[in-house]
Amino acid sequence: MRAIRTVVENIADTDVTVLIRGESGVGKDFVARAIHAASVYRQGPFIKVNCAAIPPGLLESELFGHEKGAFTGAYRRKPGQIEYANEGTIYLDEVAELPLALQAKLLDVLQDFQFSRVGGHALLDVDARVIAATNRHLEETMARGEFREELYYRLTMVEIQVPPLRERREEIPGLVARFLAEFNGRYGRQKHLSPETIKRLTEYSWPDNVRELENVIRRMVVLTDGEQAFEALVARSQNDHATAHASPVVTES
Numbered sequence: 001m002r003a004i005r006t007v008v009e010n011i012a013d014t015d016v017t018v019l020i021r022g023e024s025g026v027g028k029d030f031v032a033r034a035i036h037a038a039s040v041y042r043q044g045p046f047i048k049v050n051c052a053a054i055p056p057g058l059l060e061s062e063l064f065g066h067e068k069g070a071f072t073g074a075y076r077r078k079p080g081q082i083e084y085a086n087e088g089t090i091y092l093d094e095v096a097e098l099p100l101a102l103q104a105k106l107l108d109v110l111q112d113f114q115f116s117r118v119g120g121h122a123l124l125d126v127d128a129r130v131i132a133a134t135n136r137h138l139e140e141t142m143a144r145g146e147f148r149e150e151l152y153y154r155l156t157m158v159e160i161q162v163p164p165l166r167e168r169r170e171e172i173p174g175l176v177a178r179f180l181a182e183f184n185g186r187y188g189r190q191k192h193l194s195p196e197t198i199k200r201l202t203e204y205s206w207p208d209n210v211r212e213l214e215n216v217i218r219r220m221v222v223l224t225d226g227e228q229a230f231e232a233l234v235a236r237s238q239n240d241h242a243t244a245h246a247s248p249v250v251t252e253s
Contacts, residue, residue, distance in 0.1 A: 001168060004031060004160055011158055012038040017110060019095075019155040020133040022162030025211030028133040029093070031162055036089040041129045044088025049081050052094035060102055061118050070119025082115065085128040095132040095155065096141055103148045110154045130155075165206040165213065172202045175210065179217040191221045197230075204234055 008031070011018065018035060020028045029048070036046045054062050061070075065080030082090055092098075098106065109115050110130060114123045132155050141147040165172065176198060184191055193201075206212050216233070220226030 001171060004162065005034075007158065007160055008035050008038055011035070013040055015040070015129055016157045017130045017132070017155055018158045018160060020131065020160045020162060021138075022133075022135060023164050023209055024135045025209035026162045026164055027210045028135075028162055029091075030210075031160060032089075032091045032093075032131045032133060035131060036091075036129065039089070039129055041088050044128075045085055046089050046091065047081050047085040048091045048093060050093045052097040056099050059098065060105070063102070064105065064115055064117055066118035067120040070117070074119065077117070080117065082109065082126055082128065083117075083124060086126045087128065089129040089131060092130070092132040094134060096134045096136040096138060096147055100146070100148065103151045107148065107151045107154060110151075165209045169202050172206075172213065173198055175213060176201055176217060179214050180221065183218050183221040187222055189221050193220065193227075197227055200230070200234065205237065207237075 012035075018032075020031050022028055032048075033046060036042060049063065051059065061074075061078065061080065063080050063082055065078050065083055066074050068074060068077050092106075105115070109126070113126050113128070115126070116123055138147055138152055142149055142152055176193065180191060180193065183189070201213070201216075216226075216230050219229055223229065
């Protein structure tokens with residue numbers, strides 16, 4: 001993560017496009033916000049668009065906006081998220097979920113930072129930092145024809161790979177302290193964790209990464225049996241691991 005911080009510092013005074021890669025829950029959003037906070041666009045808005053959470057039929061209007069009468073139900077002009085991100089940062093989470101037609105339109109924006117709303121002809125200028133993120137293997141997606149090669153190379157001007165939490169266990173105690181302070185303050189608690197619990201937290205594999213750790217600490221703060229629930233989670237994980245690696249039983253007929 002120190003290496004990632006160095007990259008963020010190196011690109012802070014530039015407008016280069018950044019692609020953040022990593023498993024679900026590793027903290028890609030945190031890295032994107034850190035880039036925005038360190039950049040020349042930090043005084044502007046940070047606009048996040050989850051490309052996987054919006055129905056494909058609505059994505060174009062959500063990103064680029066639309067003019068009145070552009071389609072049934074378009075009763076007024078609506079700016080898109082890219083327009084709202086002017087002088088700030090547009091963060092395209094799960095960018096691999098964009099349909100091919102929208103990938104082409106996004107590529108046009110990245111080339112000259114001009115676009116038109118759906119149903120409109122006037123070109124709009126936008127000055128924004130573009131950050132994209134994905135948990136998918138884009139090279140395989142591109143080989144299947146599901147992701148445009150030109151867009152891939154446009155997005156990977158700077159690429160940041162966020163490692164899973166199991167590969168950076170030394171950060172877990174610090175994350176635990178941060179989440180503990182946050183949730184104690186939010187819920188008016190004074191929860192403390194024993195060294196043994198912190199050791200167990202550090203040793204756990206965290207398949208869902210930082211997001212899972214955050215949820216576990218939240219439960220420990222708000223529930224009296226939160227630590228017991230975590231122990232049960234560890235036990236289930238160990239049982240599943242043992243079952244997966246058990247020798248097959250050979251029966252004689």
